[in-house]
Amino acid sequence: MDKLISLFVFSALSQIVVSHVPTETSFRANIELVSGHSRIFSGERAHLRCSIPDVHRSNWTYLWFRGSEELSQTGQELNLLNTKVQESGKYYCQGTRNTKVGKIRTQQSVPVELKVDGGWVILQVPQHPQLVGSTLEVTCRVRGNPRLEEIILYKDGVEVMRQNGHEPDFYLTNLSLEDLGVYSCRASWDVRGRTHSAISAGAHVQILEVLSQPILKIIPNYDTQLKRMKLICHVQYNAPAPAPPIDFYFYKNNRRLGPATSDNYNVVKQTPGPYSCKARVPQLGLSKSSEPKNFGQIRVAQPQRPSHL
The missing domain is CATH 2.60.40.10 (Immunoglobulins)
Structure with a gap:
């Protein structure tokens, strides 16, 4: 009887174990x-x-x-x-x-x-987001690759660039966030002495900053015994590999809390006040600071009433 019970328990446990195996x-x-x-x-x-x-x-x-x-x-x-x-x-x-x-x-x-695309013209744009300051190359392709007479590039429906000749490529240099948008192109070409013209569907071009504006997050009571809190500096760093190192600085009342660090966090004494952080990439000459963030109840000096003589 004991053997039967043991076998039953073992079988049940096996089924439980198997049922919890991740798929x-x-x-x-x-x-x-x-x-x-x-x-x-x-x-x-x-x-x-x-x-x-x-x-x-x-x-x-x-x-x-x-x-x-x-x-x-x-x-x-x-x-x-x-x-x-x-x-x-x-x-x-x-x-x-x-x-x-x-x-x-x-x-x-x-x-x-x-x-x-079942049409006649395609605007081919990069699959990945482009970085501020880089060069964007787009290609205005025509089905069958005929000899091109003219191509026009549009951004959000407004003409950006026009060129004659046979090259289907456009180059936008020194990109900025203003270059973000939906692009299309119109191509004209001749076939047996007859001019044809068609416009492509829109293609979205995404532009990213190499270094975004940091956002400071404050985690209070990070160490309750020592009454300390954690400051975290969130930032998007989009430099291509190998990316130069990035330094982080932390401030209270615009006064720096210690030296620069490669870590995006710092643990400090938990006291009220306005805090901020800065991300800096020395090799690229980039530096951006977060908006100040208040923590705790900040005492504001009350104006003194004039004494009556």
Whole structure:
């Protein structure tokens, strides 16, 4: 009887353990557009590849998705031939494999958006955000690559640049946040002595600052015994690798609290007052400060009443 009870308990525990085995790994699949561009004409091809950051080099089966629809392909690469407008969308990939405890999956990749255009003109823009101060290159493509007579670049519907000749590329130098917007282009070309003209769909261009304005966060009671609090300086640093080091400074009443540090936080005595922080990249000559943030009840000196003689 004791043996039967022991076997029953062991079986129940085994089922509990198996039921709690995670079905999704902690790492995420990666997807990349190997050839082609994120904006292509119908009838052209696109080539995507999925990779899984698995140091053990396990055997994975690859799942492909367009939006919420799972595709039939299961290989590491996805080749789209003779594309159709209906194949536009956000593409994801995911890895799956069988293990002793059941089937597990990676997290879905960050999507790659593919736009298949059935028209005559496409404006191809970079897939990733551009940085302030850099040069933006965009290409005004015409189906069949005919000899171009004129191309015009628009931003938010307003003409930005016009050029004659056969080169389809535009270059916008020394970018600023004002260059952010939706761009399109109009192309004119001749076929057998007849002039044709068409305009592309809009393409969004995103511009980022290399160093954003910091935001200070205050965490009170970080160390209750020593009555200390934590200051955290949140900032977006978008410099391309290898990025120069960034220094952080912390202030109270515009007076610096200690030397510069490579950490974006500082632990200080918990006292009322206005606090702020600054992020600085010496090699790039960049420096930005947060808005002051008050902590606790700040005593304001009351004006003295004039004495009556």
